[in-house]
Amino acid sequence: MLVSRHLENFLALYEARSTHEAARRKGISQPALTSSLKLIERAAGGELFTRSARGLEPTEAGTALHRHALAIDQHARFASMDISTVQNRLGGRIRVGVGPVLAVSSFPDVVVRFHREFPDVAIDVESGISSQLVDRLGRDQLDLIVTARPTRPMSDAMIGLPLFRSEMVVVCREGHPLTAGLPVTPDALTDYSRVGFTEDLEFEEHSRSMSHWPSERLRPILQTSSISVMFGVLAATDHFAIVSHVLVPKARREGLVRLDLTEPLWQIEVEAFCKTSLSGSRPIKALQSILSDDPPLTFE
Known part of the structure; x- marks a missing residue:
């Protein structure tokens, strides 16, 4: 099904050198085979065979097409085998791990859109920090x-599929003292305590990369993997948090605001990671498409 039937008919003719024999091998009538040959000759712009006492003889163009047709046929057969293997491995279920930020922001909509396209494929979703997800992926x-690229190297058997860039922003409670003097400088943040995510190694890495960001003075007073806990603490205190921009709508619903800073923070590349052998499967490609900026996800 992955190769044009006209190309398959051409290969049958090339190998049999007889319309009668090729039609028999393909299980179609000779008129249908002749019609197929004429169609592919029109596409090629010239004759692919000439007739002789010995049967059909390929022209120079026919010989050239045969080389490419064989390669196409071989690749298609390998693709069919890979797809069959992937589908058998996935069965009717796909297991997905996402970070806590996506789990409470855009991913529920992703699941809904995925099920519209694959109503018969069950999807299991679990949330966790990046290191936990990478370990579970490695153990099958x-x-x-779906996570920011891990700081440690991934296995050669894994592939990263680019999704979108996540801008990091500062959120705090409405009426926080910092909201009175906008825009806010990084130094002003150090007068207050930060709430961070558990094992947030990316924060340390990116904060150190900023030339004058006071990362050493921004160590979290509280670490959690729960967005609800984080936002609850922020709403009741003068603490602040540095989070992905995808959380801003939820933060607003919880009575929090995004601070206007004198300089932008860093961006994180969010990717989908899976076994290379699975990356070409339709369910994986569909999830990548839904999660990526094309079509865009609406965060604000």
Whole structure:
């Protein structure tokens, strides 16, 4: 099904050198085979065979097409085998791991859109920090994870599929003292305590990369993997948090505001990671498309 039937008919003719024999091998009538040959000759712009006492003889163009047709046929057969293997491995279920930020922001909509396209494929979703998701992916306990690129190297058997860039922003409670003097400088943040995510190694890495960002003075007073806990603490205190921009709508619903800073913070590349052998499957490609900026996800 992955190769044009006209190309398959051409290969049958090339190998049999007889319309009668090629039609027999393909299980079609000779008129249908002749019609197929004429169609592919029109596409090629010239004759592919000439007739002789010995049967059909390929022209120079026919010989050239045969080389390419064989390669196309071989690749298609390998693709068919890979797809069959992937589908058998996935069965009717795909296991996905996402970070806590996506889990409470855009991913529920992703699941809904995925099920519209694959109503018969069950999807298991679990949330966790990046290091946990990478470990579970490596142990074949997950088929796909969506996270910022881990700081440690990934296995050669894994592939990263680019999704979108996540801008980091500062959120705090409405009426926080910092909201009175906008825009806010990085130094002003150090007068207050930060609430951070558990094992947030990316924060340390990116904060150190900024030339004058006071990362050493921004160590978290509280670490959590729960967005609800984080936002609850922020709403009741003068603490602040540095989070992905995808959380801003939820933060607003919880009575929090995004601070206007004198300089932008860093961006994080969010990717989907899976086994290379699974990356070409339709469910994986569909999830990548839904999660990426094309079509865009609406965060604000």
